[in-house]
Amino acid sequence: MPRSRQRASTEPVRAREVLEVETSLLEGFTFHCRPDCGLCCFTTPAVAPGERARLVQIEPSFPLLEPAEEAPEEVLPVIAARPNGGACHFLEGNRCRVHAARPFPCRTFPLHVTLGQRVQATVVLSCPGVECGDLSRWGRARGRSTGTGPAPLAPATGLEGELRAVREELLRPETVDRLARTSARWAGVLRRVRRTTGEEDLGALMERISRNPPRPGSADLPIEPPPSEEARLEELPLTFLPSRGVVALRGAMHGWEVLAMRADGEEPHVLAVYPDPAEVPRTTPEGTRLLQGYLSYVARRDVFLSLALARWADDPVEAPTVGEIAEAMLRDLALQALGRAQVLARLRGRPADPLGPEEVEEGVRAIDMDFLDQAALGESL
Numbered sequence: 001m002p003r004s005r006q007r008a009s010t011e012p013v014r015a016r017e018v019l020e021v022e023t024s025l026l027e028g029f030t031f032h033c034r035p036d037c038g039l040c041c042f043t044t045p046a047v048a049p050g051e052r053a054r055l056v057q058i059e060p061s062f063p064l065l066e067p068a069e070e071a072p073e074e075v076l077p078v079i080a081a082r083p084n085g086g087a088c089h090f091l092e093g094n095r096c097r098v099h100a101a102r103p104f105p106c107r108t109f110p111l112h113v114t115l116g117q118r119v120q121a122t123v124v125l126s127c128p129g130v131e132c133g134d135l136s137r138w139g140r141a142r143g144r145s146t147g148t149g150p151a152p153l154a155p156a157t158g159l160e161g162e163l164r165a166v167r168e169e170l171l172r173p174e175t176v177d178r179l180a181r182t183s184a185r186w187a188g189v190l191r192r193v194r195r196t197t198g199e200e201d202l203g204a205l206m207e208r209i210s211r212n213p214p215r216p217g218s219a220d221l222p223i224e225p226p227p228s229e230e231a232r233l234e235e236l237p238l239t240f241l242p243s244r245g246v247v248a249l250r251g252a253m254h255g256w257e258v259l260a261m262r263a264d265g266e267e268p269h270v271l272a273v274y275p276d277p278a279e280v281p282r283t284t285p286e287g288t289r290l291l292q293g294y295l296s297y298v299a300r301r302d303v304f305l306s307l308a309l310a311r312w313a314d315d316p317v318e319a320p321t322v323g324e325i326a327e328a329m330l331r332d333l334a335l336q337a338l339g340r341a342q343v344l345a346r347l348r349g350r351p352a353d354p355l356g357p358e359e360v361e362e363g364v365r366a367i368d369m370d371f372l373d374q375a376a377l378g379e380s381l
């Protein structure tokens, strides 16, 4: 059985099983954190009780936001961020003041780990420390250990510490119980899909889609804009540009705004406004290959199937098949990546029509974190 895609099973994982993490989607990537970045620290990381005690030793009264009273028991408090969409309280000059005691989400980034029917790790491509290399290889390669496919991939490098932190977390009984719950939920939806749409092996279906991802066309327009001016600054999609630092995108009355974000909590300022992309942005052949490679990569992620299942489960009577939902999701994702790529290319004075691979990669980086942040049927670790 290929490690890159297991057959989607209707049997839930039993509680107290020893958990393995599936890592084939890390292959071929290298990671080295950039000292000038700080993108992943524009957040409010959750803090477990043991981690809180270690942080208190460093700074006895650091700002911790407790969950709302009505929140489920398992919701953890978070470290406060600075105002105006600024960075985490502990970030100082792009360095974490509590690096050795940073909480779990910080110790595992740029890994994104999905608890579904199994535990799968994937790379957050928005992190500029992740060297994407040639993403288009994912349109062809199927992973080192499958024994098939034309392009075997090298093991990941630079992610050893992050993977160790994930494996430690998997030893906790609470995590095993969480996986048992998510996999039972997942197995239940799969049984309903089978009965309703007749789709049997969704793992194989995703593999087929990933080998030949759909192309977006004008029928898929308009491109979904970023959140509007009514959204809080903390909710805006962020990306890192080497020449500009962390920037956010915002939908405004006259087009898409690009904002320069300030880690220190000062008000961000608008760098530029561009008209909404009205057509499907064109790409060079290399740009097209890179985009297709990204879609192939996404379709191999368990979180992608999990999102498609969640959308199907929202309205199983009216919904199309899971396969149709998945293809529409990929076309939509492609359009959003291209829209963001075009705006960022204009900001940088780069060719915006057609978009080359470098510009498409920037669009991919600007969308991937948002894509992974969506609520799915499975949970993130």
Ligand code: SF4
Pocket: 032, 033, 034, 037, 038, 039, 040, 041, 109, 110, 126, 127, 128, 129, 130
């Ligand atoms: S986003 Fe990536 S490169 Fe940037 S600080 Fe975080 S881990 Fe480092």
Ligand code: SF4
Pocket: 040, 041, 042, 043, 045, 079, 088, 089, 090, 091, 092, 095, 096, 097, 098, 099, 102, 103, 106
């Ligand atoms: S705790 Fe440190 S690593 Fe984590 S978000 Fe805050 S500054 Fe960044």
